[in-house]
Amino acid sequence: MAVVMDTRKGRILNAIIEDYIQTAQPVGSRTLEKKYFPSLSSATIRNEMSDLAELGYLLQPHVSAGRVPSHTALRRFAKDLLNGSFEDVKEEQQTRDYLYARRGQTDDLMPAAAQVLSELTSLTAIVMMPGRREQKISRVQLIALNRGQALLVLVTDSGETSQTVIRVTDRLDSDGLYAISKALTEKLSGQTLGDVRKMLDYYRQSGAEGQVLDGIAALAGRIEKQSAGETVVLGGRHNILNYPEYADITKARDFLSVLEENEQMLSVMRKTSNGFSVLIGDEIGVPGTEDCALISTSFGVAGGHRGTVNIIGPARMPYARVLSTMRLVSGILTELMGGNE
Amino acid sequence: MAVVMDTRKGRILNAIIEDYIQTAQPVGSRTLEKKYFPSLSSATIRNEMSDLAELGYLLQPHVSAGRVPSHTALRRFAKDLLNGSFEDVKEEQQTRDYLYARRGQTDDLMPAAAQVLSELTSLTAIVMMPGRREQKISRVQLIALNRGQALLVLVTDSGETSQTVIRVTDRLDSDGLYAISKALTEKLSGQTLGDVRKMLDYYRQSGAEGQVLDGIAALAGRIEKQSAGETVVLGGRHNILNYPEYADITKARDFLSVLEENEQMLSVMRKTSNGFSVLIGDEIGVPGTEDCALISTSFGVAGGHRGTVNIIGPARMPYARVLSTMRLVSGILTELMGGNE
DNA sequence: TGTTAGCACTCTCGACCGTCGAGTGCTAAT
């Protein structure tokens, strides 16, 4: 008679998965009897486990070890969680405040997001920000500091800002700087960052505001480099040291080197569209990640692009916590980057 | 007859140290003969090594392994390097540019410095910034962004800036914001950050610029928290995974946890005054760092305080490279933070 | 027909050798 999945098998499988996620140890029939099913005997549980193994949900590392949930089983488990409702992340308000404080400062925000994700999940987080369409300058402003220095702030039409300190002549007071700011804004606003560089040569011949122009050029270059190209930020790399599956240092090192700017890995993550993608084991398709799970979701960015938020770690990970944390953070990022969910 | 140090012994000791720093393996007399002293026989070298051991410069992990330089020997070696001239760090210009781009943005600069240090040395870097005297506001400026938002920039009298995005009413154009900025600057400049918060309650009753004031309060709080208290930034934590002395994952973990906000560790680093401090092994005096070397130096900050720059790693580290990299970075930090060397 | 006790069987893990090789220390010769 064909073996079929029934409720009790499901409950036993879930118990095995939970225990295994916690302990990283193969779980045996006696453990299950004591911890989860005192009303059943270990022999009965053994029979069910044998059926589950036949169905492909359990593996045994070797004959006299307990059973380990297969990747198939973990997939089932994670997908089930996806359909259910998400629990709230306790640290929600704190997280929101932390990230909102970095609104508009994309180069601060991405690392902060990666850090929050990795801290809340104890795993490794990867945040990818797509290259955005060419940005235009919407405003240039100089702010007086002391000692002949000024802060140059560049605002783009998508609301991102970037700043740097430059030297200016001592003669300029606050009003003078404001006048220059207005003039520069007038000249430059609406120009793309690329155009600005070309224009600068022309102005530079007038000799007047040399340092200011150099500053703008440098800053424009920086924003360009950072917004035209895709940005990839990692957080919590060394969290994996706490997982017994990486007790072997060479494994840990290999894992880390797979992460660092691995084009194959990035292209997998880029594929994520709305909603969650849960890839376990071979599904990831990147050599060296056979024992990993990669959870991805995306966030919206003004202009219709989408960035992605990713968590990677051992296939045995606290999926519930990971999913809800990621939903929280990607939601906040969408809000902050002015995109649509 | 008493054993004394002579030139040949010195040369042999240096060869042992260099080889050991490279390979992390005990070095034997035959290796020395082949790699460094083909004109001597291994037996002669053995005799010298035996003398060096008697002098306390060499240890043998066990009788049939090679010799390992003792901490005393490493100290001698490092101190010698200190007295000699420093080689230039090849990446000097790059490093300088990288850090200068963050001038005035202390919260960006510290992590950047730690990162540069750790990348150039392949070790772990710790940068400490002392709490500074209470700062005063020297300027407040609002810059229009799109969609009823503005960038609020706060400049302190020491030239540090900090910014955040706030909401403002749509009616305000650039000139309006400038007018408000001037008014706010007039009212607030010269006030300490602490005072500002108190004042805000008074203004808030007038109801006029609620969001702006909230923004200032938040920002003032942030700068305060960050400049009043000492800041500690780590870089390159996971570099240690590449060292065989941390091949055991629990050692690596222990090392990392000693680093994280360890008050004992910090107080050792705070003791650094001008010049370099080289602590090896027990000299550090922090449990768990018995096999480490801690190199510290300081940089000047406006107002006469000093921050510190530290590299920590296995006692066997490339001292020459570490020392010159640290001198470069601490020099740049002094320039950027407006302190005196 | 589902559940359970009992038992033989399998496989890993740690402890316990014995061998091998690297490296030393000593002695005697140069």
Add this chain to the structure above:
DNA sequence: ATTAGCACTCGACGGTCGAGAGTGCTAACA
């Protein structure tokens, strides 16, 4: 003072063995 030669020491490595954990199967039972 230097060196060749040799005995000696100790860790690394590989193999063997017993203990323990956990399974699969069978037979009894509700």
